[in-house]
Amino acid sequence: MKELSNRTATFTDSVIRRMTRISNKYDAVNLSQGFPDFDPPAQLLNSLSTIAADPKPLYHQYSITWGSQAMREALAAKQEHFMGMPIDPNQNIVVTCGSTEAMMAAMMTVTNPGDKVVIFSPFYENYGADTILSGAEPIYVPLNPPTFDFDREALEAAFRDNDPKAIVLCNPSNPCGKVFTREELTFIADLCKKYDAYCITDEVYEHIVYAPHEHVYMATLPGMFERTISCSSLSKTYSITGWRLGYTIAPAQITERIKKVHDFLTVGAAAPLQEAVVTALNFDDSYYDEVLDLYTAKRDLFCQGLDSIGLEHNVPQGAYYVMMDISEFGYDSDLEFCEDLASKVGVGAVPGSSFFREPVNHLIRFHFAKRDETLNAALENLKSLRDKIKPRG
Incomplete structure (x- = not known):
């Protein structure tokens, strides 16, 4: 048979979505794929219910x-x-x-x-x-x-x-x-x-x-x-x-x-x-102010939690992601580290190498678009990180 497309030959599956599957496999707190675990605005859900029940063909x-x-x-x-x-x-x-x-x-x-x-x-x-x-x-x-x-x-x-x-x-x-x-x-x-x-x-x-x-x-x-x-x-x-x-x-x-x-x-x-x-x-504008207040509080909760454990990370200026430095653990592969993090510590993250063109293997990405109890559960698991994943080398 003739070869498949050359332009897609080097593609892998999405590492972000793969880490969700790995998190689910080990029942880890999933801070990898960036989706919330809380509801959309009630007014929006009510609007969807109304539209879904509308018999006019226009909407369907x-x-x-x-x-x-x-x-x-x-x-x-x-x-x-x-x-x-x-x-x-x-x-x-x-x-x-x-x-x-x-x-x-x-x-x-x-x-x-x-x-x-x-x-x-x-x-x-x-x-x-x-x-x-x-x-x-x-x-x-x-x-x-x-x-x-x-x-x-x-x-x-x-x-x-x-x-x-x-x-x-x-x-x-x-x-x-x-x-x-x-x-x-x-x-x-x-x-x-x-x-x-x-x-x-x-x-x-x-x-x-x-x-x-x-x-x-x-x-x-x-x-x-x-x-x-x-x-x-x-x-x-x-x-x-x-x-x-x-x-x-x-x-x-x-x-x-x-x-x-x-x-x-x-x-x-x-x-x-x-x-x-x-x-x-x-x-109106008050909704967007509330969104920013919500994520500011979540950023502070999660970053302060990482600080209390002594884990190095950046402080994001926007969006809802944190990059954590894993250099102290001595892994050559950040993907392997993330797999161990999910299976041994119970927290899902994305290896930073999936985002970099350069050979960067010492950063992993967490997201904090989660309920406070979810973030606190992840931070509680991360307290055992150094006990469950020993430095290499």
């Missing part, structure tokens, strides 16, 4: 391919409010099956086979795969632990030497929780304009940014709306990761191309869920 058959009118209008109003710029629900928005599809549609819209795409490392594992599936080549630029800042000369060299078609920017960043400053974003924007590159942003954690840090939308910087595809989802903001509702915001001419790519990828997102989520998109 195909929606408009690029998103229901009601959802796009509500989303445009919400994002106009937070981004501070006009957004046309008919010309600037495509509703997708999660931000995963939004990123894939954006990449396929922008790149041709052989193009180069700049990606910061560490990075969410899909970005490299999206680039390769599009026939393009990823060019990695390191974010340097523990602060995860980037070397400006190294970034410009990546543009100067590779003439990239685009840069992927996750802000706030998964897995390291970095929030890019306005000054950093302006530097990146200037490179995009200087070297005529697009910027594909992943902003799913836009409402989880810890004081004194602030989220700045790349598309709002001078000269950047016309070359930016803003990708996001409703998964993290409303605790509905299983609903798979994402979107792109882009100029009209780019959005027209995204609509076509999206149509052939998935046809459309789930119609009843699009109608139900309008309720959440109409929440």
Whole structure:
């Protein structure tokens, strides 16, 4: 038989999702895959119940391919409010099956086979795969632990030497929780304009940014709306990761191309869920303040718990992930360490090497989008870490 696709030959399964399966196997507290173990807002669930019981076919058959009118209008109003710029629900928005599809549609819209795409490392594992599936080549630029800042000369060299078609920017960043400053974003924007590159942003954690840090939308910087595809989802903001509702915001001419790519990828997102989520998109600012207060408290609880055990970690500026340093245990493989952590200590984490292009094996990622009792249970298990996993070497 003929060989299968060369471009997918080096793919592995998602290490993040694999660690959930390993956590389940050992009944470990799962702090690997980033989904909450608490309910979405009650108003949103009530809206879904109402929509599900509605006999009108409108809600149970195909929606408009690029998103229901009601959802796009509500989303445009919400994002106009937070981004501070006009957004046309008919010309600037495509509703997708999660931000995963939004990123894939954006990449396929922008790149041709052989193009180069700049990606910061560490990075969410899909970005490299999206680039390769599009026939393009990823060019990695390191974010340097523990602060995860980037070397400006190294970034410009990546543009100067590779003439990239685009840069992927996750802000706030998964897995390291970095929030890019306005000054950093302006530097990146200037490179995009200087070297005529697009910027594909992943902003799913836009409402989880810890004081004194602030989220700045790349598309709002001078000269950047016309070359930016803003990708996001409703998964993290409303605790509905299983609903798979994402979107792109882009100029009209780019959005027209995204609509076509999206149509052939998935046809459309789930119609009843699009109608139900309008309720959440109409929440006032107090909801987003409560979300930030909730995650600030969870970050503090978990980071202070790690401190009390004497475990080294970064303090995220945004999102809901913590990177912990496991150097003291002397493992050559952080994947092996995470498997031992689940089986012997009862806590699930993701090996940091799955996020880095560089040979980084001393960091693992926890997430803290969990009930306080879940986080406390994980911290209680971690107290026995040094007793159950002995240093090597």
